[in-house]
Amino acid sequence: MFVAIAVLFLFIGVAAGVVGSIAGLGGGIFFVPALLFFANLYMPGSMTPQVAAATSLVVIAVTALSSSISYIKQKKVDMQSALLFFIGSAPGAIVGVYLNTLLETTQFTLLFGLFQLSMFVLLMVKDKIQPRQLNWDVKRHFIDNEGKEYEYGYSRWMAILVAFFVGITSSLFGVGGGVLMVPAMIILFRFPPHIAAATSMLVILFSAVVGSVTNVWHDHVSWMYAAMLAPGAWAGGKMGAFAASRMKGKTIVLLLRVLILGIAIQMIGETVLG
Structure with missing residues (x-):
């Protein structure tokens, strides 16, 4: 049974x-449900939501490190923006860990699911929204492999505020935060999809490390299951x-839409049926 669980977690x-x-999400949307279901199937009652979120965050750090190294080599990561987002996400990740232990998350789960539905709708109609001229503090230009030119940017205070909320979500649910970061980058700041996904993974790496250190301090991490997931996460x-x-x-935006819709349905369904 142990070998079967280990092999299963490797593939997961x-x-x-x-x-x-690919989508810049970190993978936590798969890790948390897998840990809660299969770990408790193998050892009933051994995996709580807090431990699943904490263990997921450790594995997300492995995924983010692996993909960030590759994205940096591809010159797809906006390093300056990633560091600015981290200024907001780091304290948010710490707050999220404490909220995970203190709050009843049922209502928040429902609200988060509804919020993700709104992100899905905005991603569906974003190309039909008339672009506005914004007074951005930071402006960037990027030309992708297809020759399409992008102009994107943000105001620093808004970027930090958005990243703070992303950091809270990352630690609270163990989902990596990319489910908010990537749509925010694309919709609010007009990041090109490739740059958004790559930069998000670096921010997720920073946030996941901070959140994981806090979780380790509180002894919330199941190292056995983290070790089962980590090799596959690194390769993936x-x-x-x-x-x-x-x-x-x-294609990246399409994948992001599908994943966000799935997350929204899952979270709303858990609240309504649970």
């Missing part, structure tokens, strides 16, 4: 690492970064 790590790296992170470099921006 690979799959989650690939998808999470590199495979996802390679695959993303061959994909069109529209």
Whole structure:
């Protein structure tokens, strides 16, 4: 039974690492449900939501490190923006760990699911929204592999505020935070999909390390299951970064839409049915 669980978690790590790296999500949307279901199937009552979120965050750090190394080599990461987002996400990650232990998250789960639905809708109609001229503090230009030119940017205070909320979400649910970071980058700041996904993975790496240190301090991490997931997550992170470099921006956005819709349905369903 142990060998079967170990092999299963290896494959889950690979799959989650690939998808999470391509879309810039980190993979936690797969890790947490897998830990709660299969770990408790193997050892009933051994995995609580807090431990699942904490263990997931450790594995997300592995995925993010693996894919970030590849994305940096591809010159897809906006380093300056990633560091600015981290200024907000780091304290948010610490707050999220404490909220995870103190709050009843049922209502928050419902609200988060509804919020993700709104992100899905905005991603569906974003190309139809008339762009406005914004007074950005930071402006960037990027030309993708298809020759399409992007102009993107942000105001620093808004970037830090958005990143703070992302950091809270990352630690609270153990989902990596990319489910908010990537849509925010694309919708609010007009990041190109490739740059958004790559930069998000670096921010997730920083936030996941901070959140994981806090979780380790509180002894919330199951190292046995983290060790089962980590090798696959590392390989999947590199495979996802390679695959993303061959994909069109529209394909990445489409994948992001599907994943966000799935997350929203899952969270709303858990609240309504649970």
